[in-house]
Amino acid sequence: MSDTLLRGRAHVLGDSISTDVIAPGRLFHLRSDLPELAKHLLEDVEPGFAQKVAPGDFLVAGRNFGLGSSREHAPTIIKLAGVSAVLAKSFARIFSRNAINLGLPVLECDTSGIREGNELEVDLETGVVRNLSRGSTVAFPSLPPVMRRILADGGLAAHVKKHGGFALEG
Amino acid sequence: MAAKTLAERILSDRLGREVRADEYIVSPVDVVLLQDGTGPLAVRVFRELGKRVPVNPKRTVLFLDHAAPSPRQELSNDHRLLREFAGETGCQLCDIGVGVCHQVICESYVRPGDVLIGADSHSCTAGALGAFATGMGSTDVAVGMALGETWLRVPRSIRVQAIGKLPVGVSAKDVVLHLIGLLGAEGATYRALEFAGPVVEALEVDDRMTLANMAVEAGAKTGLVASDEKTRHFLECYGRAEGWKPVAPDAGGAYEQTISIDVSRLAPTVSLPHSVDNTATVEEVGEVPIDQVVLGSCTNGRLTDLRIAADILRGHRLHPRVRLIVVPASRRVYLEALRQGILGELVELGAAVVTPGCGPCVGVHAGALADGERCLATTNRNFKGRMGNPNAFVYLGSPAVAAATAIEGRIADPRKYLK
Numbered sequence: 001m002s003d004t005l006l007r008g009r010a011h012v013l014g015d016s017i018s019t020d021v022i023a024p025g026r027l028f029h030l031r032s033d034l035p036e037l038a039k040h041l042l043e044d045v046e047p048g049f050a051q052k053v054a055p056g057d058f059l060v061a062g063r064n065f066g067l068g069s070s071r072e073h074a075p076t077i078i079k080l081a082g083v084s085a086v087l088a089k090s091f092a093r094i095f096s097r098n099a100i101n102l103g104l105p106v107l108e109c110d111t112s113g114i115r116e117g118n119e120l121e122v123d124l125e126t127g128v129v130r131n132l133s134r135g136s137t138v139a140f141p142s143l144p145p146v147m148r149r150i151l152a153d154g155g156l157a158a159h160v161k162k163h164g165g166f167a168l169e170g
Numbered sequence: 171m172a173a174k175t176l177a178e179r180i181l182s183d184r185l186g187r188e189v190r191a192d193e194y195i196v197s198p199v200d201v202v203l204l205q206d207g208t209g210p211l212a213v214r215v216f217r218e219l220g221k222r223v224p225v226n227p228k229r230t231v232l233f234l235d236h237a238a239p240s241p242r243q244e245l246s247n248d249h250r251l252l253r254e255f256a257g258e259t260g261c262q263l264c265d266i267g268v269g270v271c272h273q274v275i276c277e278s279y280v281r282p283g284d285v286l287i288g289a290d291s292h293s294c295t296a297g298a299l300g301a302f303a304t305g306m307g308s309t310d311v312a313v314g315m316a317l318g319e320t321w322l323r324v325p326r327s328i329r330v331q332a333i334g335k336l337p338v339g340v341s342a343k344d345v346v347l348h349l350i351g352l353l354g355a356e357g358a359t360y361r362a363l364e365f366a367g368p369v370v371e372a373l374e375v376d377d378r379m380t381l382a383n384m385a386v387e388a389g390a391k392t393g394l395v396a397s398d399e400k401t402r403h404f405l406e407c408y409g410r411a412e413g414w415k416p417v418a419p420d421a422g423g424a425y426e427q428t429i430s431i432d433v434s435r436l437a438p439t440v441s442l443p444h445s446v447d448n449t450a451t452v453e454e455v456g457e458v459p460i461d462q463v464v465l466g467s468c469t470n471g472r473l474t475d476l477r478i479a480a481d482i483l484r485g486h487r488l489h490p491r492v493r494l495i496v497v498p499a500s501r502r503v504y505l506e507a508l509r510q511g512i513l514g515e516l517v518e519l520g521a522a523v524v525t526p527g528c529g530p531c532v533g534v535h536a537g538a539l540a541d542g543e544r545c546l547a548t549t550n551r552n553f554k555g556r557m558g559n560p561n562a563f564v565y566l567g568s569p570a571v572a573a574a575t576a577i578e579g580r581i582a583d584p585r586k587y588l589k
């Protein structure tokens with residue numbers, strides 16, 4: 001499968017999933033042990049959540065995903081758990097910037113037709129989510145060019161190393 | 171030249187060319203803020219970038235405030251990493267006890283017209299001094315340290331025009347909670363919230379910081395207040411008058427929306443679990459028993475806040491069920507509240523005063539809740555799990571509401587104590 005075609009199952013979440021439930025403050029001491037922190041991903045929403053995620057799966061949420069704290073550990077452990085992209089009706093600003101910086105695609109689209117366990121195929125190139133289980137498709141708008149460039153380089157640190165600074169023009 | 175909003179004004183002045191909302195820019199960074207929850211990751215990314223010393227170590231400030239003093243070995247090791255990094259690079263270290271990053275950055279580092287990035291979502295607090303201040307993740311901040319610049323989309327602005335006169339028992343906290351209730355938790359996403367009008371002009375910087383601090387709870391990129399004589403006075407109090415300059419928006423700037431709030435009509439307001447925009451007035455909440463009251467934090471842990479609470483509590487007792495935890499926002503606030511006898515009064519009543527920092531607010535230590543407990547806090551977030559337990563309930567309110575609640579053991583209206 002090419003880098004721009006992702007396939008996996010949907011794990012459906014509600015609205016307003018905060019970084020406090022993605023990576024809880026009571027586990028603050030695990031922030032320098034991210035593989036351990038990743039085992040606790042979203043456990044305050046559903047105990048054992050991280051254990052049911054298979055590599056390539058998607059988080060599918062409602063509005064304002066990732067609101068709250070700037071902790072980059074939240075998108076980091078989502079990625080570490082094997083999630084290939086997050087789909088939501090909308091994203092909080094800092095979260096979406098962090099996710100792109102880490103090379104984790106965040107796709108703003110109408111997620112209301114996606115059910116738990118649906119098999120999805122996401123085409124990052126054409127901006128389409130195909131719901132293979134239900135035979136439906138939804139489109140998502142492309143990211144702003146600045147974020148596309150960072151994502152294409154594999155995240156912000158890789159972008160800066162490659163170009164020796166910001167190369168966001170043109 | 172087109173009229174500018176405050177965000178456009180600050181960024182245009184800083185870049186030395188005219189910038190407009192929606193434009194993508196690479197901006198110089200004047201002040202960088204890191205804390206012990208996000209700093210270790212930022213330091214690792216910074217080193218991965220192959221850098222040894224940040225572009226501007228004198229204005230790169232590392233705070234040990236979220237777990238201060240450290241409650242466990244993993245965090246002690248994180249603290250050591252940051253102390254050693256400061257030692258190697260000449261970055262500024264604010265060790266345990268100095269205070270919450272957002273308070274200390276305003277007291278000692280940021281100047282009007284600066285661009286500040288912080289690895290903490292409440293970095294928008296410094297917008298109260300007329301700086302463009304915004305929260306980011308560790309990687310963005312590490313890159314800002316390494317390059318001395320950051321990329322931004324110049325935000326559109328929402329102007330919040332506060333008019334009227336604050337009634338007795340109603341404060342900046344009630345205004346901003348009311349505003350977030352109006353806007354919703356994503357009502358200002360990607361926007362700058364520009365606080366203005368006669369009410370804001372009359373507020374001291376301490377209270378303006380409460381407004382700017384909570385801008386992110388409506389999703390905003392920053393919360394801004396023009397820099398004026400009040401700002402100059404604030405900087406003077408901290409021996410930094412030379413850093414002052416006026417910063418103001420132009421008349422006729424292009425605002426996406428103007429929200430006018432007549433504060434005369436506001437009542438003490440609280441946010442109910444588990445969302446900051448879930449607001450109600452104290453009259454509307456009904457009977458809500460409270461186990462713990464937290465007075466303090468970067469939102470409401472300044473001298474004015476502690477004094478308001480002490481004035482209400484004087485002559486009363488704490489309700490037997492209530493634990494009162496007091497968190498001064500900084501060491502300077504702590505010392506001044508000691509000198510003025512405010513902390514003595516609170517401790518005699520039974521309050522537990524903890525080290526200036528973030529522990530109880532962010533659920534790390536010093537006030538984690540038990541299953542089923544309810545807390546009324548003057549902090550800025552009440553998400554599920556926020557105060558260390560997903561089975562507990564956090565309500566947000568002003569220092570006056572906190573004090574009345576501590577007396578009655580249930581969410582209470584402070585106005586009856588202020589007649």
